Amino acid sequence: EARIGCFQPVTYLSRKDIYMIRPMIFARESECARVVRRENMPIVKSKCPANENTRREDVKNLIKQLNEQYEDVPQKIIGAIKRSHIDNW
8 A cells, every 4th residue: 555654753642641752763672782781781571472473573573684685674664654744753
């Protein structure tokens, strides 16, 4: 359908009258892992039974595969989202 969509990096939650801001949206997983190692931070294993068996994990692996074939795939996806007129992007 040539459409792209996602959650907004800034979302207003009317029931609580607050704004939720996702400051890590532009941080790469590899950058986060590097900081965790450098700062010797503990890693807590998820207790979720679906951990690492989710649609999110599937998409993450797809982006990784595409990035091996094409240049700067994550940046191109973010650029497409920014141009798609999604509120708060």
